[in-house]
Amino acid sequence: MSHNLHDKPSINVLFCGSTDISRLNSLSSAGKDPESTFLTPTVDAEIIQTGKVISTDEPPMTPDGIPTPSIIASSALDAMEIQSLIVNAGLKFKPKASYYETGLEPAKAGNMEVALPEIKSALSAGRDIFRLLKNCKGPIMMSESVPGGTTTAQMVMNLWGKEFKSSSSMKHNPVDLKERICKEVVKHHGIQSDPIKAVRLGGDYMQAITLSFLSNVDDEIVYLAGGTQMAVVWYIASELGYHMDNVYLCTTDLVMKDSADQIEGIVNPDHIIVSRLNYKLSEYKGIQLYADDNVREGAGLGGSTYFALQTMDDKSLMKRVDGFYSKFIHP
C-alpha cells in the first residue's frame, strides 16, 4: 500500500447512474428505500456541483438516517477548490445542475436481460471525456455514485469467471442476496471470456465509460476514487493491457478493513491509496456513524478526503463537513 504524497487532482469526474439492480429490496442502502436509490445519484450530483439539494427536500440517506457520503466529498473537494464534471452514467432523474449529458438511461437488471443495451454510446462518451480532459495540467480523479454498483461489480467479475466478493456501502453486506443475483446472471448469460462483454451483459454504465476512458490513457495520472466498484474497473483495465502505470485506486480505510483481501487480490497494492479520516470528530451522530462501518464509500469519499487531508488535519476537514451538513439539517 503506497503512502507517498500524490499530487491532488485538477478535476473530479463524478459518474452518476442507476441500475435496476438497486431496486431489489434491501440490496442497496444508498437511499431510504429501494425506489429512492434512483434519486440518490441525481441528488449527489446536485450536492457536488451546487452545494445544494434541489430535486429532494433532504440529502439522500441510508435507511438508518446516515447521510450520503457526497456531503463529506463535496466539503473536501470544495476545500481544495477542485471542480467536478458530473456525467450522466445512466440517470433516471436529471440533476437540476449542469452536467455532461450522454443520453444514457439506467442499466437494466443483468440477471434478467442485457444490462447495457446502449454500451456503444457509453464507450463513445468515455473516449470523448478522455479527449476533453487529456490536456489537463494535473491528475484526473474519477468517482461514482451508482447505488447497486457493488453488486454489478461482483456480477461482472462472476460473469467473467472470476471469484470475487464485493464490499458494501452497508454495515451488513447483503451477501446472500448478492450471491443469488450473481448466480442468476451467470446462469442467464453464461461465462464470458471478454470482460467488456461481461460489463455489457451484467454491469453498469459507470464501468463502461470509465473503461473506455482508461483505454485511451497513456501517461496521464488517474485516480479511481471508490471501493470494490473501482477496484474491479482497475482490474479489468489492467487485464486488458491498458497503461495502468499512473492509474491508482483511492478508497477509504473502511473499505480496506472490510475487503482488503479481495481488493489486494486484483489491484497492485502499490496502486492503492487509502484515506483515513476520523469521522468521530464530527458533532453529528449521522456522520460519526461512518466510523462504525455504516457507510464505507461513495461519491469519491476516499479520494476526496485523502487529498484534502494532505493539506489540512482531520479536525479542520471535519469542521468544514459539519458546517456544510448543518445547512441541510437546519435549513
Place this chain on the structure above:
Amino acid sequence: MSHNLHDKPSINVLFCGSTDISRLNSLSSAGKDPESTFLTPTVDAEIIQTGKVISTDEPPMTPDGIPTPSIIASSALDAMEIQSLIVNAGLKFKPKASYYETGLEPAKAGNMEVALPEIKSALSAGRDIFRLLKNCKGPIMMSESVPGGTTTAQMVMNLWGKEFKSSSSMKHNPVDLKERICKEVVKHHGIQSDPIKAVRLGGDYMQAITLSFLSNVDDEIVYLAGGTQMAVVWYIASELGYHMDNVYLCTTDLVMKDSADQIEGIVNPDHIIVSRLNYKLSEYKGIQLYADDNVREGAGLGGSTYFALQTMDDKSLMKRVDGFYSKFIHP
C-alpha cells in the same frame, strides 16, 4: 490586425442555442426556413461532435442550399484533432450526441419580453465551464451556433446605448428588419447602463455564458471564434474590465470585408485574428459560394480554419472538407 502565429487551441467549446428572434421571417438564414433555424444548432452540435447528422436527414443549409459552416469547421477541427465540448446555450432540441447540459431553453424575443429569464443559470454555467477548463494546457477556443445571434448582438449594443450594426451570415443582410427589432427592444426595455442587464433583456445565452466565463479569465489564452456576435462579447468583457490581454477574436475575411469598420471600432485590432480560406478550391458549388459572401461565419468557421491553415494549405484543407461533405450528399 495581428498576423502572428498563435498556438492552436487545445479544446473547442461550441455554444449551441436558439432565440425566438430567429423565428422572425427572413431574419436568419441559418436554416431553410425560420422554423428550421431551431434545429440548426442541434445538428451543428451533432456534426461537430460525431461527424454525423442525426436529428435531421441532411445538414442544415441556407434557403439557397448552401451548407452549414459546421461542415467546414468540423473538418478543420478533425484535422487538428481538437476535441469539442458542446454546450447547451438554449437549445430547443437536444442533440443526439454527448454535450454539456445547462438546462437552458431558447432565449425569448427581447423586443417583446425579457430575453434571458434564466440568466442566473447561464452565469453559473459559465463559471463552472471555466473551472472545468482552467487547467487546460493550451488555449481555449469558444465558438457558437446561434441562429439570430447577429441580431441579438446588435440588440444588446443598442440597449446598452451604443451604435452598432452587426454583420449577417446572409449575403443580403436584412438591415431594415434588424433595425426595426432593435428599435423595438430599446422602446420596450429602455437604455441600460449595465451591459449584463442589456444581455438579460435583449441578448442570448451564448453571450451570458461566455461573458461569465471571461469574467474568470486571468492569463488563460482564449479565442472567441465568431463574427460580430463574438466581437460584441469581446467589447462588453473589455468594457467591464475583464482580463483581455490574451483573449482574441478569430473570424473570417468574409466577416471583416463586410464589417471591419464595426468590429475594429469595438475590438482592439491587435486582438483580431483573420482566417483566409480559398473556398473556390472546393469541388462543391455549395461550398464555393461561401467565397461570394453567401455564408460568412458560424460554428467557429474562422477560428477552426485559421488554426488548421497554420499546418496545411488551402488545398489540403479543402480536400478534407470535400471528403467530409461528400458523405452527406452521397450517403
